[in-house]
Each structure stands twice: as C-alpha cells, then as structure tokens.
Amino acid sequence: MKDLKHLIYFENLLQQADNELVEQGRKDGKLALGYTCYFVPETLLNLPGCFSTRLRAPNTGSIDVGTYYMTNKICSYTRSILERGIEGGYNYLDALLSSETCQMMHRGHEHFELLGLVKNNPKFFMSMMDVPFSDSDNAVDHYEDQIKTKLLQPLHDVYGVDISDDAVRKAIEDHNEISAIITEIGDLRKLPIPPITGYEFHVIQLVSEVCPHYLVMDKLRETLEEVKKRAPEKKPWFRARIVLTGSEIDDPGFTKLLEDCGAMVVADRYCYGSLPGREQIEIKDGETALRAVARHYLRTSQCPRFMETERSTGRREYVKQLVNEYHADGVIYTQMKFCEFWSYERVLGVHVLYEEMGVPTIGIEREYTVTSAGQLRTRFQAFIESLEIKNIQGGNK
Amino acid sequence: MADKKIMDEQNRFIEGTNIEKHREWRGLKDTWYDYTQWIKLLVIVMKFVAISPFRIARGVLEYRWMGSYLAAFNMRDRCMEGLRGPALQVANEQLNTIMSATTTQIGQMMKGDRRFGDNDFAKKIVLLEQTMPPEIMAGFPNLIPIPLEVYQGLLNCYMDQNACPFYIDVMENAGLPADSCRLSANATGVAINDDFPKIGACVIENNMPCDSSTMNSQVIDRRLGLPSLPAEVPMRWEDRNTDKYSLVQMKRIIKFVEDSTGEKFDEQAFWDVINRHNKEVSNEMEKWEFMQTPYSPIGGTVGALYHATYFTFSGGRNPAFVKTDEKVLKIAKDCYEQKLNAFPKARHRAIMWGGPACYWPQFPNWLYNCWGILVVAAMDSFSGNVTIPTTSLDDALVGIARNHETGVMRRHLTGGWQHLVEFWGEAEKFSCDMVILNNDITCKGALGLTGVILDQAKDKKTRLMMVSNDMFNHVTISRADMRKEVNDYMRAVMQEEPLDASLCDYDDYEGW
Amino acid sequence: MNKTVKTLLILGVGGFAATLVMYWFNLDNKMIYYGVRPLLNKLYDKQKRDVRI
Numbered sequence: 031m032k033d034l035k036h037l038i039y040f041e042n043l044l045q046q047a048d049n050e051l052v053e054q055g056r057k058d059g060k061l062a063l064g065y066t067c068y069f070v071p072e073t074l075l076n077l078p079g080c081f082s083t084r085l086r087a088p089n090t091g092s093i094d095v096g097t098y099y100m101t102n103k104i105c106s107y108t109r110s111i112l113e114r115g116i117e118g119g120y121n122y123l124d125a126l127l128s129s130e131t132c133q134m135m136h137r138g139h140e141h142f143e144l145l146g147l148v149k150n151n152p153k154f155f156m157s158m159m160d161v162p163f164s165d166s167d168n169a170v171d172h173y174e175d176q177i178k179t180k181l182l183q184p185l186h187d188v189y190g191v192d193i194s195d196d197a198v199r200k201a202i203e204d205h206n207e208i209s210a211i212i213t214e215i216g217d218l219r220k221l222p223i224p225p226i227t228g229y230e231f232h233v234i235q236l237v238s239e240v241c242p243h244y245l246v247m248d249k250l251r252e253t254l255e256e257v258k259k260r261a262p263e264k265k266p267w268f269r270a271r272i273v274l275t276g277s278e279i280d281d282p283g284f285t286k287l288l289e290d291c292g293a294m295v296v297a298d299r300y301c302y303g304s305l306p307g308r309e310q311i312e313i314k315d316g317e318t319a320l321r322a323v324a325r326h327y328l329r330t331s332q333c334p335r336f337m338e339t340e341r342s343t344g345r346r347e348y349v350k351q352l353v354n355e356y357h358a359d360g361v362i363y364t365q366m367k368f369c370e371f372w373s374y375e376r377v378l379g380v381h382v383l384y385e386e387m388g389v390p391t392i393g394i395e396r397e398y399t400v401t402s403a404g405q406l407r408t409r410f411q412a413f414i415e416s417l418e419i420k421n422i423q424g425g426n427k
Numbered sequence: 428m429a430d431k432k433i434m435d436e437q438n439r440f441i442e443g444t445n446i447e448k449h450r451e452w453r454g455l456k457d458t459w460y461d462y463t464q465w466i467k468l469l470v471i472v473m474k475f476v477a478i479s480p481f482r483i484a485r486g487v488l489e490y491r492w493m494g495s496y497l498a499a500f501n502m503r504d505r506c507m508e509g510l511r512g513p514a515l516q517v518a519n520e521q522l523n524t525i526m527s528a529t530t531t532q533i534g535q536m537m538k539g540d541r542r543f544g545d546n547d548f549a550k551k552i553v554l555l556e557q558t559m560p561p562e563i564m565a566g567f568p569n570l571i572p573i574p575l576e577v578y579q580g581l582l583n584c585y586m587d588q589n590a591c592p593f594y595i596d597v598m599e600n601a602g603l604p605a606d607s608c609r610l611s612a613n614a615t616g617v618a619i620n621d622d623f624p625k626i627g628a629c630v631i632e633n634n635m636p637c638d639s640s641t642m643n644s645q646v647i648d649r650r651l652g653l654p655s656l657p658a659e660v661p662m663r664w665e666d667r668n669t670d671k672y673s674l675v676q677m678k679r680i681i682k683f684v685e686d687s688t689g690e691k692f693d694e695q696a697f698w699d700v701i702n703r704h705n706k707e708v709s710n711e712m713e714k715w716e717f718m719q720t721p722y723s724p725i726g727g728t729v730g731a732l733y734h735a736t737y738f739t740f741s742g743g744r745n746p747a748f749v750k751t752d753e754k755v756l757k758i759a760k761d762c763y764e765q766k767l768n769a770f771p772k773a774r775h776r777a778i779m780w781g782g783p784a785c786y787w788p789q790f791p792n793w794l795y796n797c798w799g800i801l802v803v804a805a806m807d808s809f810s811g812n813v814t815i816p817t818t819s820l821d822d823a824l825v826g827i828a829r830n831h832e833t834g835v836m837r838r839h840l841t842g843g844w845q846h847l848v849e850f851w852g853e854a855e856k857f858s859c860d861m862v863i864l865n866n867d868i869t870c871k872g873a874l875g876l877t878g879v880i881l882d883q884a885k886d887k888k889t890r891l892m893m894v895s896n897d898m899f900n901h902v903t904i905s906r907a908d909m910r911k912e913v914n915d916y917m918r919a920v921m922q923e924e925p926l927d928a929s930l931c932d933y934d935d936y937e938g939w
Numbered sequence: 940m941n942k943t944v945k946t947l948l949i950l951g952v953g954g955f956a957a958t959l960v961m962y963w964f965n966l967d968n969k970m971i972y973y974g975v976r977p978l979l980n981k982l983y984d985k986q987k988r989d990v991r992i
Contacts, residue, residue, distance in 0.1 A: 103871070158663065172669070374603065448965065
C-alpha cells in the first residue's frame with residue numbers, strides 16, 4: 031500500500047512525551063494535563079484552555095532509579111514513567127490527574143508529589159480520585175462527585191479553568207469530533223483486506239491521546255480521507271486477524287512485531303487502545319454534561335477491576351463480540367509483567383474464550399519495552415501458524 | 428521470673444523439623460501453668476469435635492487444608508517459646524480465645540457443608556470474603572458470618588508452612604504468574620481445586636485489601652455457585668466525600684443479605700454487637716497504654732494475631748474477646764503496678780510492619796529468644812480500631828465501612844502513601860528503637876514505596892531492618908533465609924552477638 | 940474407701956500422669972506429625988478433585 035502522508039510525522043511525535051505539538055500547546059498558553067488511566071476522563075482534560083496528554087515513556091533505556099524507588103517487582107510501565115519523571119521528562123506538566131485504580135501506578139504518581147518531580151511549575155499539583163468498582167447509578171453518583179472534587183475543582187481553584195456545564199459540553203464536542211475520526215479509521219479494519227495496518231492505526235490512536243487535539247485534528251482528518259481512498263493490497267499481507275486485548279500497550283513497536291509475524295491487529299482492546307475510548311458521548315435529556323461524562327466512562331470501561339459477575343463475564347463477551355465484528359481468527363491477551371489485574375484477567379480470558387467460547391486464544395506476559403522480542407516472536411509465529419492451519423482446514427468458518 | 432540461662436534451645440527440636448523432643452522447661456510454676464493451658468486447649472479441641480464429630484472427621488479426610496489444623500498444638504507451643512510469667516499468661520489467654528473462636532467456626536463450616544449432605548444449618552451461614560470484618564452482619568443474630576479463605580489460607584498457613592504451596596501451585600498451573608500476591612493466589616487455588624466447603628446462603632465479596640483480591644473474587648465466584656455481591660468500599664478512605672457512597676454500599680449489603688436469606692435486619696441486635704465492638708476497640712486502646720511502657724506483658728507473636736482475629740472473626744459478636752481483654756488488662760495492670768519486666772531478655776524494642784511471613788507467625792518469638800528483640804506491636808494491630816458511632820444507624824453504617832476501609836492490610840496499603848510509613852510515628856509512640864519491615868516480595872502496594880522508605884531511614888534514629896518473605900510460600904524464601912537476613916543485620920549493623928547461638932541457624936524446612 | 944471414689948481417683952491420677960507424660964514428651968505432636976499426617980498426605984495426594992477454573 032502507498033505510505034500514509036503523515037505517518038512519519040506521527041511516528042516522530044511519539045518519540046518523546048514532550049513532543050513539538052505539546053510544546054506548541056504550552057506556548058499557546060494552554061495547560062498540559064497529564065494522566066495515565068482511562069478512569070481519568072480524557073474529555074475533561076480538554077476543557078477550554080487545557081489539553082490532555084496521556085503519559086508515555088518512549089525510548090526508555092535503563093530504569094535503575096525507578097527500580098530503586100519501586101523495586102523490580104513493580105510493572106516496568108510504572109517504573110519507566112517514574113524514571114522519566116525523575117529525569118525531568120514531565121517538567122512540562124501543569125497537573126497530573128490520577129486515580130487510585132491500580133496499586134502500582136497510583137504509587138508511581140505519588141512519587142510525583144513525594145519527590146517533587148515537576149520543578150518548572152510551582153503551581154503543579156497531583157490529584158487522586160476514588161473510583162467505584164461497579165457502574166450502578168450510585169456508583170456513577172460517587173464517580174461524578176469525585177471528578178468534581180478531585181479533578182474539576184482543583185483545576186478551577188489553581189488555574190481558574192472554566193468547569194461550567196457549557197465548558198464541559200464543549201469538551202464533549204471536542205471528544206466526539208476526534209473520536210468520530212478515529213472510529214471511522216478504525217472501522218476500516220473490519221474489511222476483508224483493510225486499507226490500514228494495525229500498526230498504523232496504533233500510531234494514529236496514540237497521537238490522538240498524547241497530542242493537543244486542536245493541533246492534530248486536521249492531520250487526522252486528512253489521514254481519514256487518505257485511508258478511505260487508499261488502495262488496499264490485492265491479497266491480504268497477513269495470515270491471521272487478531273484481536274489484541276490486555277493491559278497497557280503504548281508502544282506501536284509491539285504491534286509492529288506482532289504484524290511482522292504475519293498477523294493483522296484488527297481490534298485494539300487494551301489500555302491506550304480505542305476500544306473503548308473513542309465512542310461518542312451522548313448527553314441524555316435532563317442530564318448535565320458532567321453526568322454524561324461520568325456515566326460514559328464508567329459504563330464503557332473494560333477494566334478488570336469491575337468485580338460484579340455481570341461485568342466480569344461481560345468483558346469476555348465483549349472480546350467475543352469484537353472477534354465477530356472484526357472477523358478475527360484469534361485473540362491475544364497481553365499482560366504487563368507484574369500486573370495483578372491483568373494476570374488474573376488473562377487467566378480467565380484465555381480459559382473462557384478458548385475453552386467455553388471456542389475462540390483460539392493465547393496469553394502472553396510482556397515488559398514495557400519490547401526487550402525479549404525473540405521469545406515473543408516465536409510465540410506469535412506459532413500462534414499465527416496454528417490459526418492459519420485452522421483456517422486452511424476450514425475449522426474457523 | 429525469666430530464665431536468662433536458657434541456652435541451646437534449638438537442641439530441644441528434632442533436626443529438620445520444628446517438633447520438640449520435649450516441651451520447654453520454664454521453671455516449676457510456669458511449666459505447671461503451661462501444662463494446664465495445654466489441657467485447656469485439649470478441652471477446646473474436644474468441644475470443637477463435639478460440634479459435629481462425624482462431619483468434622485469427614486472434613487479432615489476430604490480437605491487438605493483441614494489436615495493442617497492438626498498442627499494446632501504445635502502452633503501454640505511455638506507462640507509460647509521463651510515466654511515466662513505474665514507474658515506467658517497473656518499469650519495463653521489470648522491464644523486460647525483465638526483457638527476457641529476459630530475452632531467453633533471451623534466446626535460450623537463442617538456442620539453446614541453440603542458436600543456431606545444438605546441441611547438447614549448451611550443456609551444460616553453468610554460467607555465474607557478475605558479479611559472483611561463481620562460488623563455488617565451485626566443486625567442478623569440468626570445468621571453466622573464466616574470468613575471465606577481465611578481458614579483455607581491465613582490461619583492454615585499459621586499452623587503449617589506446608590499448607591499453602593500446594594494451592595499456590597494449582598493456581599500457577601492455571602496460568603497465574605508467580606509474582607502475584609500469595610494470599611489471593613492461594614485462595615484461587617483452593618477454589619480451582621474445589622476445596623472450599625459447600626456452605627452458605629450467599630457470599631459478600633470485597634476489594635480488600637488490594638488489586639489481586641479484587642480479581643481473585645471473580646475467579647472464586649465461578650466455583651462457589653452462590654448469590655454474591657461485591658462490597659465496594661472506597662480506596663481513598665481519608666476522603667470524607669466518600670462517606671455517602673460507603674453508606675450506600677452498606678445498605679446494599681444489608682438488603683442483599685435480607686433477600687438471600689429471608690432474615691430481617693434487627694436493629695436492637697445490631698446495637699448490642701456494635702457496643703461490644705466498641706468495647707473491643709477501647710480495650711485495645713487501653714492495652715496500648717501499657718504496651719508503651721517497659722512493664723507490659725503484651726508482646727511477641729500473639730498480640731497482633733489476637734487483634735487480627737477479633738477484627739476478622741468477632742467484630743463484637745463473640746463476647747469471649749471482651750472477657751479475655753478484661754483478664755489481660757488485669758495482668759497488665761498488676762505488672763505495671765509492680766514494675767515487673769515481663770520480657771527481661773529484651774535488648775531492643777521493635778515495631779513490626781508490612782505483610783508478615785504467615786508461614787512463620789512465631790518470627791517475633793524467635794527475634795526475642797535469639798537476639799533479644801521484643802516486638803512490641805505489629806502492623807495488624809493498627810488496623811480497624813474504629814469506634815463506630817452510635818448516634819444513628821446511618822452514622823453507624825458509615826463507621827462500619829470505615830472499619831472495613833481501615834482493615835487488616837488495607838489501612839496501610841491504600842488511601843495514600845502516608846499510611847504505609849506510619850511505623851515511624853508508631854515506633855516513637857511505643858518507645859521502640861527498631862522497625863522490622865516485613866518485605867513481602869509480592870505485595871505491590873508496599874513494594875512501591877521501598878525507595879522512599881529507605882530514603883527516610885537515612886534521616887531517622889530508629890533502625891530499620893528489612894526482612895524478605897513470600898507471605899504464604901516458604902519454598903521461595905524459607906524461615907532459614909529470613910533468619911540469615913536478621914543474623915547478618917544484627918552482626919554487621921548492630922555489632923551484636925545472639926543471646927542463644929543455637930537459634931541462629933538451623934533446619935526446620937520439613938516442619939510445620 | 941468407696942469403690943466409685945477409688946475408681947475415680949485411679950482414673951484421675953492415671954489421666955493426670957498420662958497427660959503429663961504426653962505433654963512433657965510432646966507425644967501429641969509427635970504422634971500427629973509422624974503417624975497421622977503422612978497417612979493423610981497419602982490420602983490427599985490420591986484424591987481426584989474437580990479441578991477447573
């Protein structure tokens with residue numbers, strides 16, 4: 031396929047957290063609001079005068095100092111973020127919005143306060159929410175209240191950010207606009223021979239999360255038009271279509287590795303992925319905009335910390351639904367090494383998907399950076415071959 | 428009172444095990460006392476068997492974890508090692524109450540086990556997951572709250588270090604990585620191996636204390652086959668804005684229990700239990716006043732164990748704990764008035780913190796006997812301790828939620844980093860010159876602050892000794908490994924020699 | 940002395956002596972550790988259980 035016009039530009043933007051668009055956003059006088067977790071609504075970090083930037087630690091080398099502070103038994107994603115923070119890599123932030131949702135990352139965020147990692151801005155603050163473990167109406171009430179007191183109010187008090195209903199509605203419009211573009215691009219992966227690779231989509235999705243929306247929207251729109259008109263390969267370049275699910279994946283190199291082994295990642299159901307993340311937020315009649323945001327994020331989240339049986343089984347059903355929608359041949363559950371949530375979810379997911387739903391599924395553990403590429407490659411190749419054989423034998427259709 | 432001349436204690440044990448060749452000689456008076464307490468434990472065990480002899484026997488034959496409870500007498504002996512006079516009396520009083528309370532519940536579990544035939548008794552049981560305190564069941568006097576997993580995990584491991592590795596292996600064979608919290612891995616292994624008794628009308632799951640227990644509930648739920656409800660109490664418990672949500676959760680649980688069992692919430696019974704819970708808490712606070720002095724007979728292993736037991740198994744329901752507190756407080760008061768040093772071998776006073784090595788609950792006794800380190804209090808003792816308001820039902824329910832939020836392991840691992848490092852303040856309060864930090868290698872909430880703690884230690888006068896453990900799994904880090912860490916620290920850093928060199932290095936790997 | 944009282948006395952003294960010996964020489968734990976647990980462990984290892992997620 032012809033190279034996408036802006037792909038190299040997007041790839042370059044992902045080479046560092048403080049990329050040129052983030053810098054531009056700050057020069058334009060906007061507040062850089064950092065976050066990592068889906069439970070911190072990205073929408074609200076894009077209130078007028080602000081932009082959201084989901085934290086990554088690209089090109090991470092040694093994480094020795096992060097390891098000193100957190101030990102080598104904490105996930106390398108958290109340690110990498112901390113390492114980058116200690117190096118001054120997030121000095122551009124005006125606030126870090128957090129939630130006590132994952133034990134390791136919340137400890138990581140606490141270090142921003144403990145060690146005073148953002149030195150450029152004396153007004154920098156880290157604020158942490160409590161997030162419920164279910165999505166009942168009471169849970170939404172609680173979540174809405176926490177967003178108000180721990181996210182919106184501090185932004186207003188410290189920086190004078192407009193947190194009115196109108197401002198939130200504007201932020202929702204921004205979210206819906208960028209989500210529509212990403213979703214439309216993503217839906218093209220459902221085609222038998224998609225005009226976009228999983229890797230390219232991963233890059234695009236990440237760019238939409240780490241860069242100020244207003245600075246990247248035009249290029250994303252152009253990319254959408256380009257992909258719609260792009261002539262796909264005559265024959266599939268891949269041997270198997272995969273739904274990739276799991277914990278945090280912010281390294282497109284991982285998707286590239288998987289696709290180099292003969293897969294096409296048709297659906298990205300992982301933290302930092304688009305499923306969920308790029309759905310439209312609807313404001314129901316009589317509802318405030320904030321309520322709509324709270325309801326949306328709580329009810330679309332696929333985080334394993336939702337304990338109720340319905341939500342727990344619902345997550346596997348959702349993956350199965352993606353398999354059907356995206357015509358996938360198999361599923362890969364990935365888990366960041368040491369992640370408690372996803373270690374159990376992986377065990378459950380692989381068992382249920384494979385044993386009970388008959389979907390070929392494997393589970394793998396990985397580090398934040400693709401260090402043991404050789405081992406991963408072997409596992410991917412073996413899995414894809416088994417899917418290919420299954421397809422040839424007609425077992426899947 | 429204390430026999431400072433006792434040496435070569437390890438020679439009393441059969442090599443390779445922790446089985447004594449003969450019991451400890453403590454002088455005529457204390458040995459006679461210890462014998463009478465052993466008889467008492469015998470009576471407790473007989474009462475336990477009498478609950479349902481046939482079913483209990485079947486339980487021992489059916490469940491691997493039940494077999495570990497046969498080590499109860501040995502566990503008792505280990506908890507009493509080196510103790511004399513008032514210290515011995517206090518430890519015995521508390522441990523007997525622990526044994527009585529827990530054996531009663533184990534007996535009830537077997538009595539109601541549908542695996543041995545269904546009966547109405549089974550429907551009276553409401554299972555509470557992990558270390559969820561039972562106060563929420565205070566308004567249901569006809570129902571029996573029983574903690575699920577504690578009997579197949581924590582308590583089991585205290586008895587017998589070999590109890591849990593089997594179940595951990597089961598879960599790891601199912602695909603769980605070996606770095607995952609052992610407490611949760613063990614519980615899930617029990618579920619996968621179909622080793623939970625088939626009891627209960629319903630189960631209240633919870634997110635105590637951390638990520639892995641949030642997840643293990645979901646696996647266990649698949650095997651229990653009971654109506655279940657997760658009790659979602661806030662993590663950010665210091666934030667009073669969360670009270671409204673906590674109240675909703677508590678009311679939700681009450682409704683769920685009513686719907687699942689057909690019982691109605693009884694407010695009078697509720698207040699009786701809550702008042703007794705508050706008495707348990709005030710007794711504990713009173714004990715602390717003695718524990719802060721050099722004349723306290725409360726120390727070593729049993730104190731924290733006792734606290735964790737009444738927190739998890741009583742919550743005001745079992746009057747025996749209040750009665751025992753009265754006896755213990757009397758002994759403590761006498762000791763204080765007579766200015767008796769109940770722990771004369773002590774060279775150091777220490778707070779013990781962090782996830783303990785449950786396969787070696789007598790670690791504090793060893794520290795005392797080998798190195799003269801008296802563990803005055805442990806982290807578990809500082810959890811809960813919430814005086815539940817009696818101003819209104821709603822206030823009380825919020826108080827119960829608060830008790831849950833600040834429960835065993837939860838209080839110090841959630842709600843903010845400042846809770847995990849409270850040990851510095853507690854060490855000062857209890858006049859301790861040392862902190863022994865149990866470094867559970869699978870506890871992510873604690874590991875995540877290691878560097879900060881080490882940095883803080885550089886500026887403190889209080890010594891910090893970190894001792895690694897693997898919570899339920901002695902195969903990874905054995906008791907001998909732990910002893911080595913302590914020995915190395917005491918020799919190299921403290922420049923001290925052991926009180927009893929025979930206790931420094933010995934093999935008890937094959938023991939209970 | 941009354942026969943019943945004599946019997947009770949003998950049983951009492953005998954019981955006391957037996958328990959004291961058992962206590963001092965740790966016969967309770969030795970019996971369980973060396974006698975009962977190995978048999979139980981064999982039983983547990985032979986069990987077929989419904990092992991599944």
